[in-house]
Amino acid sequence: MQITVNGTTHDLSATTLADALKELGYGDARVATALNEAFIPAPSRATTELTQGDRLEVVAPMQGG
Structure with a gap:
C-alpha cells in the first residue's frame, strides 16, 4: 500500500502502524507518531x-542545546 511518511511517498507491505515503523527502519526507536x-x-x-493514502508523521526527539 502507498502512504506518505514525513512528506515522502512510500510503498509498504505493513498493515499496522507498528509494522510500518519496523519496515521503515525505526525498529524500537523512541519516536512520536501522528497518523x-x-x-x-x-x-x-x-x-x-x-x-x-494515509499520511504518517514520525518525529524523533533531539538532544543537545
Missing part, C-alpha cells in the same frame, strides 16, 4: 490499521 494529523500513542500502534 492523518492525529497523535497515536505507542501502546496503540500495534492495533492502528493503515489504509491506502
Whole structure:
C-alpha cells in the first residue's frame, strides 16, 4: 500500500502502524507518531490499521542545546 511518511511517498507491505515503523527502519526507536494529523500513542500502534493514502508523521526527539 502507498502512504506518505514525513512528506515522502512510500510503498509498504505493513498493515499496522507498528509494522510500518519496523519496515521503515525505526525498529524500537523512541519516536512520536501522528497518523492523518492525529497523535497515536505507542501502546496503540500495534492495533492502528493503515489504509491506502494515509499520511504518517514520525518525529524523533533531539538532544543537545
